[in-house]
Amino acid sequence: MARAFERIVNHDDLIFVSEVDPAECAILIHAFDELIDLLTLDTQVDETSRGDDPIFDQLGLSEIFDQTAGAECAEPKEPMSARLFPPGYVGDTGQAHDFRRFTEPELRKQKIDNARLINRTLAAAAGADPPQIVLGVDEVTPWLRSINDLRLTIAVQVGIGEPDELDRLANPAIQTVRELYDFLTWWQGSLLEVLS
Amino acid sequence: MLPWLAHGKINGVATAPAELEDLDLEYDLDALWQCVVWDDPVNLMTYVTFVFTSYFGYSKEKAESLMLQVHNSGRAAVSSGTREQVERDVAAMHSFGLWATVEKAQ
Numbered sequence: 581m582a583r584a585f586e587r588i589v590n591h592d593d594l595i596f597v598s599e600v601d602p603a604e605c606a607i608l609i610h611a612f613d614e615l616i617d618l619l620t621l622d623t624q625v626d627e628t629s630r631g632d633d634p635i636f637d638q639l640g641l642s643e644i645f646d647q648t649a650g651a652e653c654a655e656p657k658e659p660m661s662a663r664l665f666p667p668g669y670v671g672d673t674g675q676a677h678d679f680r681r682f683t684e685p686e687l688r689k690q691k692i693d694n695a696r697l698i699n700r701t702l703a704a705a706a707g708a709d710p711p712q713i714v715l716g717v718d719e720v721t722p723w724l725r726s727i728n729d730l731r732l733t734i735a736v737q738v739g740i741g742e743p744d745e746l747d748r749l750a751n752p753a754i755q756t757v758r759e760l761y762d763f764l765t766w767w768q769g770s771l772l773e774v775l776s
Numbered sequence: 777m778l779p780w781l782a783h784g785k786i787n788g789v790a791t792a793p794a795e796l797e798d799l800d801l802e803y804d805l806d807a808l809w810q811c812v813v814w815d816d817p818v819n820l821m822t823y824v825t826f827v828f829t830s831y832f833g834y835s836k837e838k839a840e841s842l843m844l845q846v847h848n849s850g851r852a853a854v855s856s857g858t859r860e861q862v863e864r865d866v867a868a869m870h871s872f873g874l875w876a877t878v879e880k881a882q
Contacts, residue, residue: 666875668866679878683867710783723828724823728873730798732818765820772822776836 582763584770585715596720597714602639604763605706611760612695612702616729618660619692653681660733664691694726720775726767733760808881809862810853813874815846827872828854832865854882 583599600608656662665687668679668719697719705711717721738758739745748754778832804852813824828839832855845852854876855865862878 664873666870668863668870668876668878670877670879675878677867679863683870687867687871703826724826725872728819728823732873735818769820769822772820772826775826 582767585713585767585774587774594717597623597716598606598770599646599710600702600705600713602706602711605702605711607760608700609706610725610728611734612699615726615733616695616699618694619664619695620687629718653684655680659736663732663736664729686697691726691729694722695729697722698726715771720771724768724771727764727771731761731764731768734764797818809859810856810879810881811862811865811869811876812879813842813846813854813869814878815850816875819874822846823872824874827869827874831868831872838877853879853881 581601582604585596585598588595588597655667656665665680665684667676668676668683701713701719703716705713734757735741738754738761739748740761742748749758824843824846825836825839828834828842829836832839834842842852842854846854854869855862857865859878866876866878
């Protein structure tokens with residue numbers, strides 16, 4: 581079982597420590613890998629190249645991580661990408677387009693870097709005994725950002741805030757993904773709680 | 777448009793120079809603009825407060841008050857300034873996963 585983040589003063593350094601077991605690490609690494617894929621792929625829609633990852637099929641994540649972004653810096657049609665890259669202007673498509681054109685490539689790169697940072701730490705933890713996550717002060721913000729990115733993408737599929745949010749839980753695949761969402765919410769909250 | 781990006785940076789990373797003809801010659805430097813953050817059911821209240829304190833440097837009290845305004849009213853103007861400043865703030869909010877938009881102040 582994962583443990584909440586704790587704030588520890590180690591000599592003169594402030595660190596934030598959590599623990600996740602190897603099975604949890606594997607699920608998280610996979611989820612962040614799929615987030616990286618979503619952020620990396622920005623090619624034309626291709627309905628024939630649907631995801632065929634068995635673990636994610638099992639978790640019901642293949643559908644939601646099926647990247648179908650449009651042309652470069654067009655407004656994403658795929659709902660999860662749209663959630664990560666919202667319009668910067670309301671009611672002015674010209675300004676919104678220019679804003680996206682100038683900001684999205686850098687945002688995308690930053691989000692990929694954040695997710696990769698998390699996966700490097702998780703991979704190291706998976707092979708350690710105990711499987712500890714140790715974050716320095718500089719790592720906290722990229723971690724919070726990327727956990728949030730993953731929560732946003734999962735929220736699209738499980739329908740957080742949607743009228744049929746509870747009905748969707750009748751589907752076991754959705755329920756499994758919802759458990760991952762709830763875990764990420766708890767984990768992110770535990771890190772925020774010990775920040776100050 | 778977005779002339780600050782022509783020779784500017786996002787979060788410390790240099791961006792590619794824009795073509796001169798891309799620049800909007802009617803850019804209104806005197807107008808006041810604001811960064812509006814919109815409510816959503818995913819971002820934790822503690823996270824939104826963290827974003828406002830860490831990015832804008834607001835006190836915890838001010839950040840919590842703005843967060844509650846977003847939560848209760850559906851939106852809040854969290855910063856204002858020139859259009860270039862506000863566009864930079866909006867891009868930063870997007871980097872945290874908050875939905876923010878640029879608006880002309882009333």
